[in-house]
Amino acid sequence: MFASKLTRxxxxxxxxxxxxxxxxxACGGNVADSGAAADGSEFPSGxxxxxIGQDPGGSTDRIGRALAENAADPLxxxxxxxxxxxxxxxxxxxxxxxxxxxxxxxxxLNASLITITPLAVSExxxxxxxxxxxxxxxxxDDYVLVANADSGLKTMEDITSADKKFxxxxxxxxxxxxxxxxxxxxxxxxxxxxxxxDGGSPAMTALLGNQVDLATIQLGEAMPQIEAGKLTPIxxxxxxxxxxxxxxxxxxxxxxxxxxxxxxxxxxxxxxxxPVLAELKExxxxxxxxxxYKEFNEQNLFTPTQIDGEQLAADWKGYAEKxxxxxxxxxxxxxxxx
Amino acid sequence: xxFFEPVINGFGVVLEPMNxxxxxxxxxxxxxxxxxxxxxxxxxxxxxxxxxxxxxPVTAIIMLAGIFYGAQYGGTITSVLxxxxxxxxxxxxxxxxxxxxxxxxxxxxxxxxxxxxxxxxTVSIIGLTLLAPIVAGFALDFGPPEYxxxxxxxxxxxxxxxxxGKLKSVIAAGLGLLLATVGRDGxxxxxxxxxxxxxxxxxxxxxxxxxxxxxLGEILYNLEQRHNKVQAPAKVANVWPSxxxxxxxxxxxxxxxxxxxxxxxxxxxxxxLSSLAAYAMEKKRAKNPERFGRxxxxxVAAPESxxxxxxxxxxxxxxxxxxxxxxxxxxxxxxxLIQGVTPGPQLVANDPELFWGVVNSMYIGNILLLIMSxxxxxxxxxxxxxxxxxxxxxxxxxxxxxxYTIRNSVFDIxxxxxxxxxxxxxxxxxxEPGPLVLAFVLGALLEENLxxxxxxxxxxxxxFVSRPISGVLLLVFLMVIFLPxxxxxxxKAHAKKATNTDDPSRKNEKxxx
Numbered sequence: 001m002f003a004s005k006l007t008r009x010x011x012x013x014x015x016x017x018x019x020x021x022x023x024x025x026a027c028g029g030n031v032a033d034s035g036a037a038a039d040g041s042e043f044p045s046g047x048x049x050x051x052i053g054q055d056p057g058g059s060t061d062r063i064g065r066a067l068a069e070n071a072a073d074p075l076x077x078x079x080x081x082x083x084x085x086x087x088x089x090x091x092x093x094x095x096x097x098x099x100x101x102x103x104x105x106x107x108x109l110n111a112s113l114i115t116i117t118p119l120a121v122s123e124x125x126x127x128x129x130x131x132x133x134x135x136x137x138x139x140x141d142d143y144v145l146v147a148n149a150d151s152g153l154k155t156m157e158d159i160t161s162a163d164k165k166f167x168x169x170x171x172x173x174x175x176x177x178x179x180x181x182x183x184x185x186x187x188x189x190x191x192x193x194x195x196x197x198d199g200g201s202p203a204m205t206a207l208l209g210n211q212v213d214l215a216t217i218q219l220g221e222a223m224p225q226i227e228a229g230k231l232t233p234i235x236x237x238x239x240x241x242x243x244x245x246x247x248x249x250x251x252x253x254x255x256x257x258x259x260x261x262x263x264x265x266x267x268x269x270x271x272x273x274x275p276v277l278a279e280l281k282e283x284x285x286x287x288x289x290x291x292x293y294k295e296f297n298e299q300n301l302f303t304p305t306q307i308d309g310e311q312l313a314a315d316w317k318g319y320a321e322k323x324x325x326x327x328x329x330x331x332x333x334x335x336x337x338x
Numbered sequence: 339x340x341f342f343e344p345v346i347n348g349f350g351v352v353l354e355p356m357n358x359x360x361x362x363x364x365x366x367x368x369x370x371x372x373x374x375x376x377x378x379x380x381x382x383x384x385x386x387x388x389x390x391x392x393x394x395p396v397t398a399i400i401m402l403a404g405i406f407y408g409a410q411y412g413g414t415i416t417s418v419l420x421x422x423x424x425x426x427x428x429x430x431x432x433x434x435x436x437x438x439x440x441x442x443x444x445x446x447x448x449x450x451x452x453x454x455x456x457x458x459x460t461v462s463i464i465g466l467t468l469l470a471p472i473v474a475g476f477a478l479d480f481g482p483p484e485y486x487x488x489x490x491x492x493x494x495x496x497x498x499x500x501x502x503g504k505l506k507s508v509i510a511a512g513l514g515l516l517l518a519t520v521g522r523d524g525x526x527x528x529x530x531x532x533x534x535x536x537x538x539x540x541x542x543x544x545x546x547x548x549x550x551x552x553x554l555g556e557i558l559y560n561l562e563q564r565h566n567k568v569q570a571p572a573k574v575a576n577v578w579p580s581x582x583x584x585x586x587x588x589x590x591x592x593x594x595x596x597x598x599x600x601x602x603x604x605x606x607x608x609x610x611l612s613s614l615a616a617y618a619m620e621k622k623r624a625k626n627p628e629r630f631g632r633x634x635x636x637x638v639a640a641p642e643s644x645x646x647x648x649x650x651x652x653x654x655x656x657x658x659x660x661x662x663x664x665x666x667x668x669x670x671x672x673x674x675l676i677q678g679v680t681p682g683p684q685l686v687a688n689d690p691e692l693f694w695g696v697v698n699s700m701y702i703g704n705i706l707l708l709i710m711s712x713x714x715x716x717x718x719x720x721x722x723x724x725x726x727x728x729x730x731x732x733x734x735x736x737x738x739x740x741x742y743t744i745r746n747s748v749f750d751i752x753x754x755x756x757x758x759x760x761x762x763x764x765x766x767x768x769x770e771p772g773p774l775v776l777a778f779v780l781g782a783l784l785e786e787n788l789x790x791x792x793x794x795x796x797x798x799x800x801x802f803v804s805r806p807i808s809g810v811l812l813l814v815f816l817m818v819i820f821l822p823x824x825x826x827x828x829x830k831a832h833a834k835k836a837t838n839t840d841d842p843s844r845k846n847e848k849x850x851x
Contacts, residue, residue, distance in 0.1 A: 084746050087522070087539035094536060120527035124534060167794050173527040195482075195793045196525055198786070201671075209478030211794060224681075335527045 043103050043276045047078045050106045051096050053089025059220060063139055063264060064108040066296040067287055074286035088174065089113050090127050097131040101269040103276035107132065111263035112176050115320040119327055120174030120334040129313050132267035135280050137307030139264045142238040143180050144219045144245065146231040148207055154232055156254045159190055166192040169203035169215035174334055177216040179323060180237040180260040186330040187256045207231065218262065219244060220301040237261060244301045265312055345467060348694025351396060352702050360397050364404020365703045369711065372412020379409040379666050395677035396692045400699040402673055406666050407459060407649045407700060410609060411707050414451040414642055415715065418444055422553055427609035427645040429772060430617040434630060434637030441633050449579045450635055451642040452711045454591045458643035459704040461595035462602065462650035466697055469654065482790035483802050487811035489784035493777055494818055506769045511777035517542055518781030525789055537749040544779055546741050546753035551771045553737045554754055555761020557730050587639035590620050594643035602648030603655060609645040614776065616644035650700055656681055657693055
């Protein structure tokens with residue numbers, strides 16, 4: 001008897017704790033939402049939250065934080081960054097897309113989520129650009145195909161003439177790294193097995209340890225090892241040569257139709273008023289021009305690329321279609337054998 | 339002497355007042371969050387990252403590193419006093435630490451843990467100083483097949499570590515392995531057991547499971563048991579362990595430190611695995627293994643020395659190769675990049691002040707922790723001696739807020755509650771929660787690396803045996819399975835020859851297998 005009474009009391013105190021925790025989070029949300037007029041005349045009505053769908057510390061997070069820091073002054077309010085990792089960013093994107101369209105909540109988008117991930121995952125997990133208003137494109141970062149310097153592989157010709165089967169590391173299923181390599185090797189008629197790793201750093205580790213023959217990772221991540229002479233860059237997957245690796249040809253130059261980069265953009269929920277979007281865009285433009293932001297990008301080997309929101313939406317849709325057509329043409333299945 | 343010049347200059351860097359202050363700040367925050375269940379060093383470092391923008395890179399990293407190894411100290415305190423491991427790496431400390439606390443020897447357990455941690459950390463720093471410049475080649479030989487073998491060995495050790503019935507441990511471990519399969523398949527992109535929920539697409543996170551099963555489950559269970567105090571022992575007298583305790587644990591501290599150092603270097607190894615391995619090793623070595631789980635001092639000394647040694651040595655792959663060995667290192671990696679410093683093979687050569695400054699700060703930090711932890715134990719215990727009716731809801735609140743802060747996810751709060759109920763039911767029906775949580779961690783590692791290895795081998799499993807490191811690990815795996823069997827057969831034959839009476843204790847052992 002007594003025990004059951006105490007159990008109930010325990011449950012009550014536990015749920016009281018929960019209620020408090022929940023109400024605190026609810027308050028946090030209210031501060032940002034309160035008092036925003038529908039026409040955007042009172043924008044910004046408080047701190048503007050930038051949600052990032054990736055873990056803290058990664059390149060997306062670092063770009064987002066640097067941008068938020070430098071856009072806060074021109075916008076006149078703080079831009080706190082909140083990380084909500086999950087499902088390559090789909091979780092955060094869907095959540096922000098469903099919020100009040102008042103400009104107080106923004107999301108940092110990775111193009112791969114819209115252009116590449118849908119090729120690997122089921123439909124309900126995919127995210128569409130139609131759910132958001134793109135404010136501005138912010139960066140284009142390139143992937144580079146690298147080999148261990150000990151292997152002696154230096155060019156695409158070395159690979160195509162080697163007449164062997166290659167194991168190539170990717171940064172995961174449904175990433176640009178996987179798509180770029182799969183398309184390249186199909187087009188070059190090189191036999192290869194794609195070995196997915198959980199991100200760029202483990203993929204690079206495996207390559208450095210000769211566990212795999214080749215890897216495709218983001219240029220900024222590979223650069224220290226390239227400079228140390230441990231990795232040899234073979235091609236980059238951008239349409240033009242990357243400013244940080246001017247001597248490395250692009251895959252397109254080498255004769256392969258594989259234009260894959262990681263593009264990033266800032267977006268707001270669908271239906272955000274035009275004046276609000278304009279004000280936000282202005283703040284981000286000022287951030288782009290700030291010396292501090294330029295310095296940040298150079299130090300981290302990022303390539304800031306400001307593209308107009310509408311242009312970007314059209315570009316990304318174009319890439320999505322192109323990737324779909326290419327994977328069908330060459331029989332590439334990012335999901336592997338199911 | 340040229341080799342030592344940068345090392346000595348590094349000490350000069352740490353002793354600058356600003357750096358010293360941040361070092362102290364870091365280890366204090368670390369210890370505090372180690373005590374509070376729910377907030378881990380990874381989450382704390384992530385939250386505090388913005389604070390480090392304004393200071394020099396070396397100062398920032400000194401503080402962040404302090405949080406990391408300080409948390410290893412703090413995690414012990416709640417493991418011993420509350421049976422709530424503040425950190426995953428303090429899970430095995432619970433077994434004997436809490437048993438000691440129940441016997442009124444909480445002070446001894448904490449004292450031994452502090453001394454073991456200090457020695458473990460120190461051994462690692464000396465090792466780091468000597469090995470950092472040459473370790474690069476070795477860590478890279480660990481590829482997917484080696485991790486597969488390591489994970490297999492780890493899961494096997496789970497069964498030996500736990501204290502409940504072997505069958506129940508295996509069931510709990512099996513459940514842990516099943517939980518590890520939830521989420522998007524990393525090789526095909528297919529969703530497994532996500533029921534269409536995006537929150538489950540990345541699988542279940544370790545933290546909500548550990549916090550639910552260990553934290554919430556334990557609180558619920560205790561309330562039902564009418565333990566009016568959440569097991570805070572009345573007195574933590576006599577923090578300095580007796581000479582006999584020290585003598586008893588000195589071997590364990592030494593072995594744990596060395597083991598932890600080596601396991602910490604391996605990418606993906608880290609503090610949790612090494613504390614587990616050190617505990618298992620001591621239990622295997624002991625003359626009376628049945629003392630373990632009932633308050634063996636070695637059972638606290640070994641894992642505590644090992645996890646601190648591993649926490650320190652996990653900086654080796656980060657600082658020498660630019661490879662983060664675990665989640666916390668990944669965040670520190672990010673912090674370095676924010677500061678414009680790229681960790682990698684050239685760091686020691688290009689930026690010796692930063693490298694040796696951070697390494698040597700750990701030495702200073704460990705001394706600070708040793709000095710602080712013994713007097714502070716009294717304060718922590720005072721915090722913890724509050725009545726259950728007050729402490730339980732506060733702990734629940736901190737746990738739930740803590741878990742929310744990691745991913746800003748309300749879903750994770752529900753997960754903690756769900757696993758809290760599971761943990762409560764497991765306790766009630768006599769299942770040890772340890773094997774579930776540890777098998778969960780290792781399960782994901784095993785599956786990924788097994789499939790990756792088979793891709794690399796082109797489907798030929800013989801590769802596992804032909805590679806030297808994975809071959810040796812698999813041999814050890816077989817030895818761990820068969821050696822006790824052979825031993826007991828041998829003993830049995832021997833015993834039969836000597837006397838014809840049945841040994842009741844051995845009979846029990848056989849039944850529980």
